[in-house]
Amino acid sequence: MEGFEIFDDYLNNKMTFEARLGFEQQLLENPELKSSFNDYKVVLELLRFQGLKSDVEKANKAYQIRNESKFSFPKIKIAAIIIFGLLTFSAFWTNLIEGADLLENVPIEYIEPNQRGDAEEKPRAEFLYLTKDYEGLIKLYVSSNEPTEKLEFLTAMAYFNKKEYNKVLELIEKLEPRDKTNVYKNEIEFYKCQSLIGLNKYSEAEGMIQKMEYTNPYKSTFDWIYVTKIKILAWKESFF
């Protein structure tokens, strides 16, 4: 076992009683080992400190953004103008806005992010997706015994392009529970919202946008006009 792993096991209480005593004896007798162990503990402290510091910085940023948008006076004025505008043209908008407009207004692009998982299906699945062979991609997914996360995601995208939104949501439901390790988390949130719009479920889509964190780059896609349109459609949905 590597030195660092022994240190990990010791600090995480994963050693047997005898092994623990043996290690402690070695620390007493071997100054070099003791010094490496101390350095190791310092590095752990440093990593935890940096991690926590970065989380606090993120929380601060998020709080400042929320606060600015909540209390900034010019924004309140802008909001008042928007509300006035909405009231004036509500009838006009209510009659004109359709869910399909919303899907057309947001460009649908598959963005290849860095450092994504590798698997045998990856090159093939990507090729099929990029050449718009959505049927081929779906077949590949159906025939795969253990589809990778990437294949599942690309298949969801294929269904999205085929406007089979229920299928997209089915696949997203499979991908969603892996929230912590899911590299497509941001895209999943975005396309879930888009699919809900495709299925005319505007209230749910609006809820999805609210739920999206500001760290998700897709959040900025939904500007105030977009959100207002969804709100109007959700309102219409509740009546009809």
Added chain:
Amino acid sequence: MTLFTAGKEKEILVKLKSNTELNTCLQYLYKEYFGFLKNMVLNNSGTKEDAEDVIQETFLAFVQIVQNDKFKGESSLKSFLYAVAKNIWLGKLKKQKAEFRRANIWVEANPKFEEDIQEQLNKNEALDLISNVLSTLGSVCKVILQKFYYEELSLKEILAFTDFENDQVLRNKKAKCMKSMTEKLNQQPHLKESLYKALRIF
């Protein structure tokens, strides 16, 4: 001893201690105490930017103190955070040699927890000084070490964030990264020594 009883705050403390839902806890701290702590700094010659820095450092130290089981509920959360922020702000003012109206800062008659606060702040100061070691590390190493030691993910889980073929290769890379970190640490003997002292590692 006055026991700390407010329901929501108790819940936050439990979560912080068990290191779960950190983000939710931080959001709560910001929502409840940002304005209060900001006023303390602003009323004592600080700027808005100073207040933001002090509050970030306050919450950072507070989370560490709770996780190290040093927050015993001897004061309310509000008083404790105030004491942490006060110590940080006084420290900064002394360093800046700026004029300040110390009388405006509430000072409790040397309560027990002040020692724990000061100890944590000394640790953080020493850690901050040497944190450039981490910034010189490659991005892949940073991701691996942070996810393993801070986020406490397993190697299998970390694999999804990297281009490595399997967890054995990742395990080797992790060992190399740790070695590189300790080497970099040893290149700064003075900072390392003060860090050892602050962390009480002998």
